[in-house]
Amino acid sequence: MAHPGASERTHAGGPVVVHAARHLGLQAPIERHTHIVLRAATLELVEEQRQRRFPTTLHAGVPGRCARHVEDPALTDAGIRADVVLALLRQAQGLTPRPHLWLTRPGELSPHDDDLRWLGPATWACASLGLPLGLVVVTRRGWFDPVSGVRREWRRLRRRPAG
Secondary structure (H helix, E strand, C coil): CCCCCEEEEEECCEEEEEECCCCCCCCCCCCHHHHHHHHHHHHHHHHHCCCCCCCCEEEEEECCEEEEEECCCCCCCHHHHHHHHHHHHHHHHCCCCCCEEEEECCCCCCCCHHHHHHHHHHHHHHHHCCCCCCEEEEECCEEECCCCCCEEECCCCCCCCCC
């Protein structure tokens, strides 16, 4: 019998157990590269989005080199969202060796309907490509992982001087 969260497929040589991919979320302490990417994503949102209300946008890659999907109007079908995430991740793999996946939206650093609508399709798409990624939500105040709850918040985020 297969483990919970796994499924059995039949193969010419007998049953093959396929474990369902799980993204456990970001764990503290955050690795330096991930911290730099998510800080840059937050800073990019702060500098580029001056409006109070703006459409939810899914990004794949790294800030400055990413594929985007602006959700306007909102996609209601989870299968279509999964296809969108998969396409963005494939494109991002050509842009950067270590792509990240993040959702920008207005509002607070707490779970929102948009986050939850994209979480399942994002998890599926990352697992299907074998990427150890998960969806991170970015707002003007910071970022958080809706799976693990790990977060980083800033009062006044500013660009660091070069050097």
